[in-house]
Amino acid sequence: MKKVILHKGKDKSAWQLHPWVFSGAIKHKDDGLLSGDLIEVYNVDQEFIAFGAYNPHSRVAVRLLEWHPDRRPDEQWWRNRVRKAVEARRHLIHESNTTCRLIFAEADFVPGLIADLYGDFISIQVHAAIVDRVKDVLVDELVQLLKPKGVYERSDLKSREYEQLPDDNGLRYGETPPEYVEVVENGIRYHINIVEGQKSGFYCDQRDNRRLVAAYVKGKNVLDCFCYSGGFTLNAFQTDAAHVTSVDSSALAISTLQQNITLNQFDSSRHTAVQSDVNKYLRQLGEEGKQFDLIILDPPKYAPSRSSLEKASRAYKDLNRRGLLLLASGGLLATFSCSGAMDIDTFKQVIAWAALDAGKEIQFIHQFHQPEDHPVRASFSEGEYLKGVLVRVL
Template structure:
């Protein structure tokens, strides 16, 4: 087996079970490992640390898999890890919840692999060379565990470029998913598009937060921004919202949202779906003097890396300033960031600046995070990406 030796003093994170070894930490490579193949990692004193998969293209040169020197990294190892991940989530699959994230990459000791279950179908994303080399084993084990009607791959992530991998989309097992697959979350029916929808088809990471936010929606006028297929909108209606305005720039998202409102029997006369740039629409609402009781801001990732954090902070501040200006005293803002580079304390500070610029006095009354099928591994804090705040204007 190929052997990688780390520079003296660059082994601390690896000993502490962090799964990433950056290229700058490598002192010597014995052999010529192909991208995605298993390597042994040692410290400068020639002590074994862990097994990992190597990739010369990536800044993360080795993704560590196993710290027990007695455990061989073979097909059985991958199958065992998949079985464990699925076993920890089976209790989440009920009649009122038929969608769940089955595998969450590094958090489940399976770097580069994301698997979501949508009713009778699965969506798979592979964004690391190690998982790419055993993709057939992964698909076979998913079939053995849950026997889905079909498995569709959506490996068109930017991160594949950094791994030296081309995009890979297409059917990997069974039946092609229909244009709209029905799933149930929090007892609400969703028509989702696995093949053409955003990410892997649906954002199940907001499951808990949708329900929690909706507890404040009864009898209220709600504005759901970056609504996608309507998660916050539908939960608000389920909890008795008087009126909801939903905004997204995607025509597919708005069309899917409308289907979901009808599928759940909600009053479409109390719903307005708007295809628009959210910042532009918020500006128009402000100019028109519109006010809301509850506003949801769930934007895409503004800070893909720490180098983008300053620019992203300005974007988050301006977005939230516009939202806060549409609230009267007592109004609520549920605001989110899915940027891993922005921690909760920084996010609070950005919202505080936004309130200052909007001339609003605010209170933080609840914090949101990602649900249990998106666990945060203690040795991999980078897996904590979703955070949110429920803000009250006073």
């Protein structure tokens, strides 16, 4: 097996089990290394640190896999990783919840792989060259463990460009998912589109937060922004919201949401669906003097990297300022960020600035997190990306 040697002083995070080695940390690498090659990583004193996977095209030049020198990552090693991840989530899969994240990349020691269960189907995304090489093994193990009708890949990701991997979408096992796959989350039925929907098809990372927010909506007038296929909207109907307005820029999202309302036999007369840019619509509502009892802001990732954090902070502040202007005293704002580069303290500070600009005094009354099927590995804090707060206007 070929070797990579790290610079003195640049090996600290590798010893501390962080799974990424950046190109600048490499002192020496053997000739002939190809993208996705399995390697041994050493320090300058020739002490073994870990097994890893090399990629000359990526800023993350080595993805560390295994720190025990006697556990070389072979086919059985990969199968064991998949099995451990799936078995840790078995208790989440039952009659009232048929969707969850099965594998969460680095958090489950399978860097570069996302696998989500959607009823009888599994959707996967591959971010890394090493996983691209062993994809067939990983899919086979998932099939043996869960017996799905089909496994579909949605690897059309910006991150693949950094690994110099082309887009790769298509069926990997069994049947192609139908246009709409039915799943159940929190006892609510959803039709989701795995083949053409956003990301892998559905955002199951908000499962717990949808239920928590819904506890506050009974009898209230709710505005759900960036609603996608209706997670927060449908949970609000389940707990007797008086009226819900759902906003998304995607026609497919709005169409899917309306189907989901019908699927669950909720009263559509208490619902307004709006296809619009959210910021533009919030501005319009403000000009019209509209008010809501509870507003949900669940925008896409504004800060894909730390270099974009300042610009993202301004966008988050403006969005939340517009939301707060639509809330009277006692109104509630459930606001989220899925940007890993923004930590919870920075996010709360941004919300405080938004409140100041809106002329509102606020309290933080609850903090939201990603659920247990999106665990955060102790040595990889970058895996903690979803955060949110519930704000009360005084």
